[in-house]
Each structure stands twice: as structure tokens, then as C-alpha cells.
Amino acid sequence: MHTPQLFDAPAPDQRLGPAARVLRGFALPVARELLPAIDAIAAASPFRHMVTPGGLTMSVAQTNCGALGWASDRRGYRYTTIDPETGASWPAMPGVFDRLARQAAEAAGFSGFVPDACLINRYAPGARLSLHQDRDECDFDAPIVSVSLGMGAVFLFGGHARTDPTTRVALHHGDVVVWGGADRLRYHGVLPLKDEPHALLGRQRINFTFRKAG
Ligand code: MD6
Ligand code: FE
Numbered sequence: 225m226h227t228p229q230l231f232d233a234p235a236p237d238q239r240l241g242p243a244a245r246v247l248r249g250f251a252l253p254v255a256r257e258l259l260p261a262i263d264a265i266a267a268a269s270p271f272r273h274m275v276t277p278g279g280l281t282m283s284v285a286q287t288n289c290g291a292l293g294w295a296s297d298r299r300g301y302r303y304t305t306i307d308p309e310t311g312a313s314w315p316a317m318p319g320v321f322d323r324l325a326r327q328a329a330e331a332a333g334f335s336g337f338v339p340d341a342c343l344i345n346r347y348a349p350g351a352r353l354s355l356h357q358d359r360d361e362c363d364f365d366a367p368i369v370s371v372s373l374g375m376g377a378v379f380l381f382g383g384h385a386r387t388d389p390t391t392r393v394a395l396h397h398g399d400v401v402v403w404g405g406a407d408r409l410r411y412h413g414v415l416p417l418k419d420e421p422h423a424l425l426g427r428q429r430i431n432f433t434f435r436k437a438g
Pocket of ligand 1: 353401431
């Protein structure tokens, strides 16, 4: 007999490349601990829309926690110890963030990952992230761990050239993507967010990317 499902089953874990994995629902057990921690970080270092070196204002709002934070302005992209908006250090990385990042890296085959930076992206409906490589970090041996919360998004995962074909990956609340090794410098981005409110976070998507930047 067919048993009706009360909840949507998470999509299966997915391999995006030799060293890139989607761990479905990996962050769900701590999602409710992450939310107040984000509010505390944003109270100290508010979300802001940074300007690219080309002079465009990003549709995604950003802040950081950890010893280093990613920042962009007309002069370029860089990691800083000081939040340029507040003049103070970036807020410390909460223990629950750090543990989640290490455990996800381990689960994807990268042992010993120690993040020193966590970029927090906040998307409202319509916000997007154009195709880019993450190459402002000193150490490309360390993976990147990316955690998605709130509204779903379509993540684009490309190749090593901007014009390479992209794979579309639907990311939902609690999904974690880990990539490194041969996949570390692949182009990627996020399509404009659809307006489909989330039960816990409403009309926003929050993404953290943990890195070893220094
Ligand atoms: C996002 N993520 O999902 C944007 N970068 O909102 C990224 O740009 C990203 O998810 C490097 C590694 C994983 C990512
Ligand atoms: Fe990125």
C-alpha cells in the first residue's frame, strides 16, 4: 500500500564534480541556532550592498563574521580584518558556524578544514549573483563550504572559463555545498530569486560561504 508522505523528502546528495558535493539538509539540525546568531552578527556589522570595482551596486546584501571578511569597493575585492563600515573588527565566528563548516567539509572528504572567514549573503526576491570565481583567498587547497537558508535558489555551476556550460542546481533551506580541489576555481552564480516565501525566514535567502582566506 502507498504510504502518503507528510514532508517533502530532501533531494539526494549530489556530486557536481570530482571534488564538489551537495549535502542535502546537512544544516537542518542547527538551522534554528544559526538564525539568532545571524541577527547578532548583523547588529554589529549590518548587511550592506557593496559596490563592485566596475561601479555596480550588488543586489545581494552582505556582511561577514570571522577573523577576515570579504569586502568590495571601487578599488577592488579584498579580505579585511576591519569592517570598513563600522571601523571595528568583523564579529567573531560563532561556535555553531565553525562546527557546521568543519563537519560539512569532513563529510565531503576534506578533513582538517579550519575556516577563518564567513561571508554572509542575503537575497531578497529578484536578487542575483552573476557568474564569478572565488579567487581572493590565499590558499586554494582549502575547500569552500556554502550553507543555504530560507527561500530556495537556482545555483549555476560552470567550468573554468566564464563561457563554459553551466549546470543548474536547486538549493533549499539547510542544503550545504562543499567544493575544493579540482573544482575550487569553477565559475558559479545564482539566478534571480523567485518570490516564494519561506516558513522560517520569510522573503529572504541567506547563504554563508566559509573559507580559509588568510
Ligand atoms: C550563494 N555562493 O549561494 C553564493 N561561492 O548565495 C557562492 O558564491 C559560493 O555557494 C563559492 C563556493 C560556494 C558558494
Ligand atoms: Fe562564490
